[in-house]
Amino acid sequence: MKKKLLATLFMAGALTSHAALAEVQYQIKITNAAQHLAEVKVDFPAVTGKTLDVQMPIWRTGRYEVLNLGKNVRQFVATNGKGKQLSFAKTDKGTWQIKTQPGDTVKISYEIYANALGERTQHIDDTHAYLDASGVLMYAAPFRSQAISVKLDTPANWISRSGMDKGNCDHCFVAKNYDVLIDSPIETGEHEFHRFDVDGHEIELAIWGRGNYDGKKMAADLKKVVEEGRKLFGAFPFKRYLFIVHATDGVGGATEHINSTVIQKPRWGFAPRKEYLNFIRTAAHEFVHTWNVKAYRPKEMVPYEYQKENYTRLLWMAEGNTSYFEELLTMRAGLQTRDEMLEEFAKALFAYEHQPGRFYQSASESSFDAWIDAGGERARNASVNIYSKGQLLATAMDILIREQTKGAKGFEHVHQYLYQHHTVEKGGYSEADVRAALKYVTGKDWSDWWAKYVDGTAEIPFTDILNQVGLKYTIEGGKDDEQKEEWFTGWRTRDTGDHPVVIEVERDSPAWKSGVVAGDTLIAANGLRLTPKDINDKLWLSQQTPIKLTLFRRDELRELSLTPTRQVKGKAKLKTVENVSDTQKDLNSRWLGVAWPTPKVSPSSNTEKAKD
Structure with a gap:
């Protein structure tokens, strides 16, 4: 019996060893x-x-x-x-x-x-x-x-x-x-294939599909992104890295991996410049993920559970912070200008301003619910997005850290700390670990700030925060900066067919208060037929308010009373505050990693100066 037991144990051990x-x-x-x-x-x-x-x-x-x-x-x-x-x-x-x-x-x-x-x-x-x-x-x-x-x-x-x-x-x-x-x-x-070297690491680019891209330029610009990524984190977490680019039709997006990324864009979507910048920003985003998510990530996602969801309250850091660093990386690499980066941030602020869901869902709640976030017409009114909210939180935290450390440290140092101390091999990081990293970098306790703006839905005080770096958020008109106004309804429409169809209504907007709902087909305003091409012209032409709005809902004709409001017509911008100080300029330069712009001097001014 003893021999039989020993033989059984030996066989089991051998099988285990062989499997190993x-x-x-x-x-x-x-x-x-x-x-x-x-x-x-x-x-x-x-x-x-x-x-x-x-x-x-x-x-x-x-x-x-x-x-x-x-x-x-x-x-x-x-x-x-x-x-x-x-x-x-x-x-x-x-x-x-x-x-x-x-x-x-x-x-x-x-x-x-x-x-x-x-x-x-x-x-x-x-x-x-x-x-x-x-x-x-x-x-x-x-x-x-x-x-x-x-x-x-x-x-x-x-x-x-x-x-x-x-x-x-x-x-x-x-x-x-x-x-x-x-x-x-x-x-x-x-494929079209390119290879280059950064600090002894092989970086490869494989492009599938025909399109309006320049592969050599793409490779040269990606090299700059890779170099800035190394500067940001100090070391590469891979031996070799592969950029996979799909130039195709009908799909778009990108996905990060531990040693590669795949980026998909419409084949004619690599030009002009704005389209190409969109591609480069996406590439920078996925490359930052090589550290943030792949090298270190929230502990609830270590290891990945392939048969069930990995819930965490920190996806706003994993994804949204990466969106923030993509902008900085692209600018520091010299691929987008300082003005272009600030323009993108102004657009993000404008979109956030028109997202009532920021008062109904916190960043941490949005992270946890990402697995069941189905989007749809209610999303903007009831939710926040882990990407946009995480990007804005990162911006606020970066500037505040710069202010607290007199420009010596920034939010990137928090991520460097997480990379050094909370890699996947070490089990990842918790919410407490992030707050500890913030305290390590700044010497201050961030618990109250976290409770208000990460776990809570308090409005992020961007007026005061941006002022620290000499900027203010504003809406301005055209080239002459003439301030104009337009009517605001608060609906978004799908402009197909004979009449516009409402796909979304902003909470507490004029359309919301009038009773307009998603799915309504807009027929007429004050008796004037509405079409997708002239919906705004007809509304503005009427001028008289309230407007008698005629629509179809569930194939039934209805009339509602709509009172649009007036709002500034123009583009969201970040502009320099009046009487900007040297301290604000210095903090701005340390935040963005580029010098405060020198005022342009006209040719006539140069001539006069030469005469002196």
Whole structure:
């Protein structure tokens, strides 16, 4: 009996040891690129139990939303190492439970349909394949920490690239575990390719699709972004980094990964300058994520839970702060001007001013609810966005830190502290850790400020905060800065069809108070027919208030009384305050990282000066 027990224990130990050393092997064969099809094979090491659950994640990193990633799987088959078929049952939308025997190796195969380019989970066509493991490659929890190898079988002349390390063939990659694999998408196909070096680190750029971009300029500008990122955080958390750019139609967006990013833009959306700046800002945003989210992130997201949501109250830091640093990085890299950066911030303030939801949901609540934030017509009235609110909070905190430390420190030093002390390997950071970092940087307790503006919905005092750096927020007219007025209703419309359809009504606006709701079709104002092209002209033409508004609601004709208000017509701007002091100028320069602008001198003034 004793010998039998020892033998059993020895066998169990041997199996465990073998499992610890063996790798999980993936093979992906593009079987019909035009029809978006591939065959996936996975070899798992020896199992120790009588069942093995293999799963597709229910969400992908970088997108806080539950996705039905298992829906694209068909023709699932499981066998043991000897080729004997194993029985299995699908137990939920993304789990296949296989019956096994201890000591068996397990092989699975399945067909994957890959046509979700906009979700950035997987896409295959006759020119390329974009493969994010979350939408392509199953895993088994017992082997999540095992080493990984991936081999692709692709059409001729395709080239495969990834942030992962290269394997022993042109289309082979290796990773230390599934967490690295799922955060290292593969781009294979026909690309324009560029490579450059920053501080001994290889940076690569692969562009798929035709468009109005200049690949050489793109690579040169991305190099500047990478250099500024290193200055901001002090060191790179990767050995090699890959920018994947999709120039395409119908989709847009971007996703960060630990050693790469994918950025999607309309193929004709890389010019003119404003469009190109949008691309560069996006690239800067995703690159900052290499630190903020990938190298360090909220502790509730360590490790990622691929079968359920990772709730945290700190997504406003993970995402919104990154939006803030994208602007600074792009400006400090010399790719956008100081005025362009301040213009973007003024636009963000204007949008925030017209978001009543800021009084109904805090930044921390919005972070927690990001998983269920469905948007829609009520979002602006009842919610705040983790990106915009986090960006504005970062701006306020940066300026306040500069003021408290006489310009010596800024919000970037808080993030540097988190990167140094609360990496993913160390378990991530908590809300208390962020407040401790703020105290470390400034020497002051931020608990009350946090309670009011992060956990609470108090209005951020931007008038006073911006004054610290010599700026004021204003709405101004055209080139002559003539202050003009316009009517304000508070609705947004979808301008398609014969008549405008209301898609959103701002809380407490004139339209809200008159009873206009989303879905109303606007027919006439004071008897004048309203069309999408002239809705504003007809409202202003009427001049008399209240306006008799005629509309359809649920196909029933109605009349409402609308009294628009007058508001300043123009553009949101940040301007220099009157009698700006040297102290304000200095703090502004330390905040933005660029010099306070020198007043332009006209040619005539230069001539007069020369005569003196």
